[in-house]
Amino acid sequence: MPNSNDKESFIKRLTEIINTNIANEQFGVNELAREVGMSRSNLHRRVRSYTGKSASTFICDVRLDKAVILLKESSGTISEIAFECGFHSTTYFSKCFKDRFGFSPGEARNQMNEADSQEENSLQMESRRKPGKSISIYYFLATSLILLLTIALIVWRPFQKADEPADKSIAVLPFINDSPDQERMYFINGTMDAIINNLSKIKDLRVVSRTSVEQYRDNPKPIPEVAKEMDVSYILEGSGHRDGDMVRLLVQLLDGKNDQHLWSKSYDASIEEVFSLHSEIAQLVAEEIEAIVTPKEKKLIEKIPTESQVAYDLHLRAKEALQEDYDLIMSEELNRLSLEYDSTYSMPYVTLGEIYFLRYIASLEYQTAYMDSAIQFINKALFYDDQNEEAYHQSGYHHQWTGEYKEALNDFNKTLELNPNFLHAHYSKAWLAWHHNDMLGAIENFHHVIDGSYFPSGIYRNISQAYLMAGFKEQSDIYSIKALEKDGDSAVYYAALANSERWIHNNREFQLELLERGYYIDSSNTEILITLVIHYLSTNQHEKSLEYCGKYVNQFNDSREIPYYFKNYIALSYLKSGFTEIANTYFEQQIDYCENRMSMGEGFPDLYLRLAELYAVKGENEKTYVYLKALNQYEYMPIYLSRWNSDPDPFFLGLQYEREYLQIARDMEAKYQAEHERVRQWLEENEML
Numbered sequence: 001m002p003n004s005n006d007k008e009s010f011i012k013r014l015t016e017i018i019n020t021n022i023a024n025e026q027f028g029v030n031e032l033a034r035e036v037g038m039s040r041s042n043l044h045r046r047v048r049s050y051t052g053k054s055a056s057t058f059i060c061d062v063r064l065d066k067a068v069i070l071l072k073e074s075s076g077t078i079s080e081i082a083f084e085c086g087f088h089s090t091t092y093f094s095k096c097f098k099d100r101f102g103f104s105p106g107e108a109r110n111q112m113n114e115a116d117s118q119e120e121n122s123l124q125m126e127s128r129r130k131p132g133k134s135i136s137i138y139y140f141l142a143t144s145l146i147l148l149l150t151i152a153l154i155v156w157r158p159f160q161k162a163d164e165p166a167d168k169s170i171a172v173l174p175f176i177n178d179s180p181d182q183e184r185m186y187f188i189n190g191t192m193d194a195i196i197n198n199l200s201k202i203k204d205l206r207v208v209s210r211t212s213v214e215q216y217r218d219n220p221k222p223i224p225e226v227a228k229e230m231d232v233s234y235i236l237e238g239s240g241h242r243d244g245d246m247v248r249l250l251v252q253l254l255d256g257k258n259d260q261h262l263w264s265k266s267y268d269a270s271i272e273e274v275f276s277l278h279s280e281i282a283q284l285v286a287e288e289i290e291a292i293v294t295p296k297e298k299k300l301i302e303k304i305p306t307e308s309q310v311a312y313d314l315h316l317r318a319k320e321a322l323q324e325d326y327d328l329i330m331s332e333e334l335n336r337l338s339l340e341y342d343s344t345y346s347m348p349y350v351t352l353g354e355i356y357f358l359r360y361i362a363s364l365e366y367q368t369a370y371m372d373s374a375i376q377f378i379n380k381a382l383f384y385d386d387q388n389e390e391a392y393h394q395s396g397y398h399h400q401w402t403g404e405y406k407e408a409l410n411d412f413n414k415t416l417e418l419n420p421n422f423l424h425a426h427y428s429k430a431w432l433a434w435h436h437n438d439m440l441g442a443i444e445n446f447h448h449v450i451d452g453s454y455f456p457s458g459i460y461r462n463i464s465q466a467y468l469m470a471g472f473k474e475q476s477d478i479y480s481i482k483a484l485e486k487d488g489d490s491a492v493y494y495a496a497l498a499n500s501e502r503w504i505h506n507n508r509e510f511q512l513e514l515l516e517r518g519y520y521i522d523s524s525n526t527e528i529l530i531t532l533v534i535h536y537l538s539t540n541q542h543e544k545s546l547e548y549c550g551k552y553v554n555q556f557n558d559s560r561e562i563p564y565y566f567k568n569y570i571a572l573s574y575l576k577s578g579f580t581e582i583a584n585t586y587f588e589q590q591i592d593y594c595e596n597r598m599s600m601g602e603g604f605p606d607l608y609l610r611l612a613e614l615y616a617v618k619g620e621n622e623k624t625y626v627y628l629k630a631l632n633q634y635e636y637m638p639i640y641l642s643r644w645n646s647d648p649d650p651f652f653l654g655l656q657y658e659r660e661y662l663q664i665a666r667d668m669e670a671k672y673q674a675e676h677e678r679v680r681q682w683l684e685e686n687e688m689l
Contacts, residue, residue, distance in 0.1 A: 014058070025083075040055075170232055171256070172213060173238075174189075176188070186319075187316060191240065196209075206451060208232060233255070242271075246268065247270070247274060253288055300418065314335070318351055350377070353378040357398065389419040389425075393411065393412065395411045396425070429441065436605065439469050443679065446462050490518070501514060533548045534569055564593045564594070571586035605634050608630040621655070644669075
């Protein structure tokens with residue numbers, strides 16, 4: 001254990017480094033770790049063990065301590081002191097100061113000034129009575145008193161009992177259309193979407209997605225129950241109607257946990273005023289919640305998307321046709337008509353890009369003309385509005401689909417820079433990371449999605465699987481249980497537990513027991529069936545494998561195709577039981593799919609793995625190693641690729657003693673261990689381990 005001198009010396013050194021860089025707002029944990037010659041995780045552990053604080057909190061506290069001194073000694077304004085201490089905004093500085101000390105910087109300075117004034121008056125009175133040394137003695141006592149008062153303000157005040165500030169989180173419930181004309185619902189939904197979108201641009205505020213709150217449209221619940229389910233502190237409700245060119249809207253903000261009314265406001269406005277109305281409501285909500293709105297965010301919130309109300313109205317109808325009815329033809333017609341009224345309006349181009357991308361992925365042979373059109377529309381959207389986060393997200397999705405992963409990541413990051421609560425961008429980033437075996441990237445972004453309550457049960461399973469692939473059974477099982485609590489699908493729950501036992505403990509016997517429990521609950525569950533196929537293939541029980549293979553295939557029809565990543569297992573199951581022709585059909589389908597995706601520039605680990613498996617079974621070892629080497633180029637490896645030395649993939653049994661195969665297997669195991677450690681450090685730094 002380090003002695004107290006070591007601790008004091010280390011903390012003193014850190015404090016000196018921070019003070020040297022205190023005006024640099026970019027100086028954070030990474031920079032401090034570099035200055036002291038430590039890794040970020042080691043710095044975090046050591047600071048926490050010595051101070052009980054995280055490294056980032058420690059840096060902030062040093063900045064605030066400096067601010068206290070400047071408030072006492074400097075004549076600078078609060079803003080000047082904030083920037084001098086490395087805070088990027090006065091509002092954020094005031095928030096941090098009040099969170100730590102219990103009062104604002106202005107209040108602190110006023111109390112210090114009052115103490116100074118009292119000291120000066122006392123000194124003047126004393127100077128009239130006693131000359132000489134008595135003045136210096138009294139000055140010493142008065143200075144000591146001021147110091148004690150300052151310490152009392154800073155140290156004792158935070159321990160006074162105070163109400164815990166509410167979390168800055170909000171859900172906007174589906175707005176109610178008060179008009180008897182339900183065809184106007186598209187306008188009310190558009191108003192709700194605009195307010196959610198404006199709130200989402202505020203980084204200091206967590207906003208639940210519309211997808212999540214839609215469940216309450218036809219299933220209203222008490223406000224505290226909604227707040228608990230959505231894990232938010234505030235609820236915004238709204239209702240209104242449109243009558244010709246006039247809009248009436250009523251909104252109210254509620255304390256979600258206590259079901260207390262905070263404020264309400266009614267608006268009677270012309271259609272030309274709707275954009276300022278959307279902006280005003282969002283900013284009033286932020287003000288009430290005390291969420292920090294930066295100048296950049298305010299500018300984005302107040303941006304007017306189009307000068308043409310007709311174009312805006314047509315686009316809202318087009319958006320409703322696409323989202324509610326999935327009517328691509330009607331949506332396209334309305335969007336094109338919208339552009340006739342304002343050819344510079346960015347949003348119709350975004351929706352047209354989405355329509356043509358949907359047509360592209362629905363076409364049997366991925367007709368490139370659809371993709372080309374989609375990209376052209378998105379480029380036009382960004383040409384007319386380079387601050388359109390939805391356009392950047394669509395662009396990223398197109399880049400991801402065509403294998404341009406660096407460009408896709410840049411677009412998703414730009415989306416989140418403009419709209420920190422854009423959960424679809426986090427979701428897209430999670431899968432982008434997943435496809436490159438980057439489980440940490442997947443975990444981080446899936447956590448962001450969970451915070452926004454977007455598709456909770458599916459996301460819980462996604463993050464459970466990501467934790468499993470990184471080798472963390474406890475975390476994986478936690479999120480499997482959360483998914484079970486959400487949707488009650490115990491068959492899938494047992495499948496998840498079975499995979500956990502298989503990959504973490506290599507316990508095939510218990511894996512089979514869990515799969516059989518799941519099969520007993522739901523014998524048609526495809527996840528259970530394919531896992532049984534793989535289990536029996538891996539244990540050379542080919543008759544059993546074929547039995548469940550047939551049951552699995554029977555669950556699919558012309559409208560529901562077998563996922564490409566399982567076709568090799570289906571093919572191998574038929575091949576091992578002597579059904580060569582059927583096996584070759586599935587193998588050829590696998591080749592066609594993988595090569596088609598790669599011809600579009602797409603390349604990710606799973607494509608290389610499936611092709612390597614296929615050519616290994618065919619005995620074409622040269623091609624097998626081409627794809628295994630391509631797979632081995634990736635930096636990260638999941639747990640299922642780390643066991644090939646001791647537990648080879650059933651496709652590679654003929655290679656398991658070859659030197660080249662064994663070297664690739666060792667490389668993959670080392671990369672998995674590195675990824676496991678990377679995730680472990682992240683969990684530790686975020687106090688989740």
